Amino acid sequence: MSFVSATPETLVPLVSQYRWQEELQRAIRNPEELLEYLQLPMELLPQAEKAAADFPLRVPMPFVDKMQRGNPNDPLLRQVLPLAAELQVVEGYDVDPLEELDANPLKGLIHKYKSRVLLTMASACAVNCRYCFRRHFPYGDNNPSADEWRQVVDYIAADDSINEVIFSGGDPLLSPDRTLSRLVQELEAVEHLQRLRIHTRLPVVIPQRVDDELLQWLRSTRFQTVMVLHINHSAEIDTTLAARVADLKASGVTVLNQSVLLRGVNDSVDTLVELSEALFAAGILPYYLHVLDKTAGTAHFDCSETEARRLFAGMQMRLSGFLVPKLVREIPERASKTLIF
Ligand SMILES: *Cc1c(COP(=O)(O)O)cnc(C)c1O
Numbered sequence: 321m322s323f324v325s326a327t328p329e330t331l332v333p334l335v336s337q338y339r340w341q342e343e344l345q346r347a348i349r350n351p352e353e354l355l356e357y358l359q360l361p362m363e364l365l366p367q368a369e370k371a372a373a374d375f376p377l378r379v380p381m382p383f384v385d386k387m388q389r390g391n392p393n394d395p396l397l398r399q400v401l402p403l404a405a406e407l408q409v410v411e412g413y414d415v416d417p418l419e420e421l422d423a424n425p426l427k428g429l430i431h432k433y434k435s436r437v438l439l440t441m442a443s444a445c446a447v448n449c450r451y452c453f454r455r456h457f458p459y460g461d462n463n464p465s466a467d468e469w470r471q472v473v474d475y476i477a478a479d480d481s482i483n484e485v486i487f488s489g490g491d492p493l494l495s496p497d498r499t500l501s502r503l504v505q506e507l508e509a510v511e512h513l514q515r516l517r518i519h520t521r522l523p524v525v526i527p528q529r530v531d532d533e534l535l536q537w538l539r540s541t542r543f544q545t546v547m548v549l550h551i552n553h554s555a556e557i558d559t560t561l562a563a564r565v566a567d568l569k570a571s572g573v574t575v576l577n578q579s580v581l582l583r584g585v586n587d588s589v590d591t592l593v594e595l596s597e598a599l600f601a602a603g604i605l606p607y608y609l610h611v612l613d614k615t616a617g618t619a620h621f622d623c624s625e626t627e628a629r630r631l632f633a634g635m636q637m638r639l640s641g642f643l644v645p646k647l648v649r650e651i652p653e654r655a656s657k658t659l660i661f
Pocket residue numbers: 430432433436437438486656657
């Protein structure tokens with residue numbers, strides 16, 4: 321890839337010549353390569369390699385290129401760089417904090433909340449976020465076959481209280497468009513379904529994922545479509561992403577964002593206000609701000625609920641009401657996310 325130098329610490333890629341599948345292929349998976357590319361101290365390597373043995377490093381180049389070189393505290397780097405802190409056992413941080421394995425009546429289907437079901441389309445993601453509860457999810461175990469997808473569609477067809485299907489994962493947009501559009505067509509035959517929602521981080525880490533093929537089936541579905549992106553810091557938003565969001569919106573997609581409150585990434589009022597403003601400037605509405613699920617290996621990212629409330633109050637003081645995301649926690653057994661006041 322060719323670069324133009326913007327400032328001494330950042331390099332701005334020219335229009336990418338890679339298709340999204342190629343970007344996936346060339347994503348960085350080796351801690352040494354990441355540290356070298358970002359000109360970071362090699363002292364970080366032994367712990368990165370150790371923590372990556374538990375949950376591998378995986379980060380696509382378009383996301384890496386939004387990081388500041390030479391800065392070990394870069395808020396985007398912190399989301400993906402394996403650290404020794406992950407290996408510490410901290411009481412109260414468990415392997416399956418959401419008890420999702422219990423709400424799994426069929427392979428690929430999670431029906432925890434009334435009126436909507438979540439389909440786990442792919443068990444992997446394009447990026448491995450260190451704070452994610454999926455670091456312990458049984459990768460590869462939950463990939464339904466064509467026949468099992470038919471059972472999922474039958475389950476939805478048999479329950480007319482369901483009006484929305486959520487494609488989740490892993491990252492559903494790792495699936496080829498041909499697979500996605502075929503499933504959407506089957507779902508369209510279920511009359512009581514009105515909406516299709518897609519929870520994805522792919523447009524943020526590989527903007528080329530929003531290509532003509534994806535836009536084409538999004539435009540042609542009878543469903544109202546919603547895409548919920550996952551952006552935690554304003555530095556993840558650039559003109560390339562904004563252009564892809566504009567394409568989505570031109571194809572009739574409502575674009576929302578959910579963030580996770582993360583210590584060392586976005587735990588200040590200034591950072592959160594800047595995030596909401598940058599989201600809206602890029603055509604995205606803030607939806608949720610989640611407090612961290614207490615997953616083993618993520619305690620160093622946690623902010624107390626008291627701190628979360630303080631930050632939320634600070635946002636409310638400075639932002640238009642529609643730019644304040646809902647502050648929520650997920651509590652197992654509850655019939656919805658739980659608002660924190
Ligand atoms: C978050 C979540 C949903 C969607 O919840 P909304 O509040 O509608 O965004 C659905 N199913 C599961 C299992 C979830 O965790």
